[in-house]
Amino acid sequence: MIPERHVKLFKNGRNQAVRIPREFELPGDVAIMRKEGDRLIIEPAQPKSLLAVLATLQPLAEEFPPIPELPVDSVEL
Secondary structure, eight states: OOOOOOOOEEEETTEEEEOOOGGGOOSSSOEEEEEETTEEEEEEOOOOOHHHHHHTOOOOSSOOOOOOOOOOOOOOO
């Protein structure tokens, strides 16, 4: 287990920021942050698969219009 380490907080525009030391680096470039009481917890975000994203979509409430059959033109190869 990595021991705790004191870090410096600083301002970045109107946001407060912290530089994460190398031994605490998270994989990827997206993280999830949440607050539990006085604790601030930062975790790596798991990449979403296309199936996971599609599973969150709500079905459409409207019907699709009928698509007319179009005549097929002959093609010479």
